[in-house]
Amino acid sequence: MSEEVSFGYENVDPVEKTRRVGAVFSNVAAKYDIMNDAMSGGMHRLWKDRFVSRVKPQPGEAILDMAGGTGDIAFRMADRGAEVVVADINQDMLDVGVERAMQRGIDGLVWSCQNAEQLTYIDKQFDAYTIAFGIRNVTHIDRALAEAYRVLKYGGRFYCLEFSTMTWPGMKEAYDFYSHRLVPQIGKIVAGDEESYRYLIESIRRFPPMPEFERMIRDAGFVRTRVEPIMGGLVAIHSGWKA
Template sequence: MEQPQVNFGDQLVTPEEKTRKVGAVFTSVARRYDLMNDLMSGGMHRLWKDRFVRRVKPRSGEQILDMAGGTGDIAFRMAAKGALVTVSDINPDMLGVGQQRAEKRGIDNLLWQVENAETLSFADASFDAYTIAFGIRNVTDIPAALREAHRVLRRGGRIFVLEFSTSDWPGFGEAYELYASKVIPRVGEAVAGDRDSYQYLVESIRRFPRPERFREMIGEAGFVRAAVEPLLGGLVCIWSGWKI
C-alpha cells in the first residue's frame, strides 16, 4: 500500500521523511536560531514573543509545557513570572542551545525534555497551559499535536500558539511574500551558509493554514472559545483555546 504524502515546504514526502528532514533543518540552524528569526521577522519576533507571553499570563506556580521551545525564548519569559516551565522539543540540538543560554543567564528552574508533539510522554491532565511559538507549522501531523495538547492539559487549561501565517493587508502580504521567497534564502546562504533550510522555512509559512482555518482546527481538537489575534494583518497570529 502506498504511503500517504505530506508537504515538506513545497516538496511532497512521506510523513517519516518530513519528520527527518525537519529535524535536519533545525539541527542545521540551532546555533543560528536568533539569526533565523531576525531574518524571518525583520527583528520583530522579540516584540511578538513579549506580546504572546502577556496573552498567556503565566502565574507563579503554574505548570506550563512550552513545546518546540528548544532555545528557551518563551520559557525564559514565563519563568520570570514564576511559572514552572517544561521546555520540550523534538530536536536535542535545539534543547542544547537553550540549556546553554539558560546557564549563561543563571536560569536553573526549567525542565528540559526531548518530546515529539504528536506523541507526548506526559500523563493526562499534567499542565495548566501549553504554548508553542513558531513551531506548529513544522509538525508533521498538526491535528495529532493539537489533540495531544488537549490531552495533557487540565480542565480549565489553555493553549496558546504563535505562528507565521498570511497577511490580508493590501500590498503588504505580497511584498512580504516577495521578500521571503527572493531574499531570505539568499541571505541565509550568505550569512549562515545554508540556503536550503531557509528555503524550507519560507515554504512552510506559505503552506500553513490561513488564520481562520487554523482557529477551526484548534476547535476540532476539543478546545472551546478558540480565537485568533492577527498581527500585521495576519502575517503573524496568536491563537488560543480552552479545555473544559
C-alpha cells in the same frame, strides 16, 4: 497509496518529513536566534512579548512550552514565576537553549526531548500549553493538537504563535518577494544555509489560513477559540481552552 504530507512545496512520506525537519533544525540551531533577528528586524522579540502577555503565566503554574528549542518563550514565562517544561523534538535546539539558560543564570527550567504528536506526559498535567513558530513543522498537526488537549488540565489554556497569511492590501506581494527571494539569501550569508531557510519560508506558505487553523483547534476539543492577527496576519496568536 501511502499517505503524503507537505515538506515545503514538496509532498513526502511522513517519516521522511520528520527526518528532513529534524535535519533542518539541527543545521540552523547554532544560528537560529541570530537569524530570527535578521529576518524580522528584531520584531520577533515584540511578538513573543505580546504572546506571553496573552498567556498570562502565573507563579507556580505548570506550563509545557512545546517546540521551545532555544528557550525564548520559556525564559519570559519563567521570569513570571511559572514552572516551565521546555520540550522539543530536536536535541540540538534544546542544547542551544540549555547553554543560553546557563549564560543568563536562569535555573529551574526542565528540558525534555519530546515528539509533539506522542508526548510522554500523563493526562491533565499542565495548566497551559504554548507553542511558538513550531506547529507548522509538525508532521500531523491534528495529532499534536490532540496531545495538547490531553495533557492540559480542565480549564487549561492552549496558545500558539505562528506565521500566517498577510491580508493587508499590497503588503502580501511585498512580503512574498522578501520571504521567497531574500530570506534564503540572508540564511546563506548569516547561517551558511540557504536551503533550510527556503524550506522554512515554504512551510509558512503551506500552513493553513487563520480560519482553517482555528477550526482545527476547535476540532481537537478546545472551546472559546480566538485568533489575534498581528501585522495584518503576518503572524497570529491562536488560543483555546480545555472545558
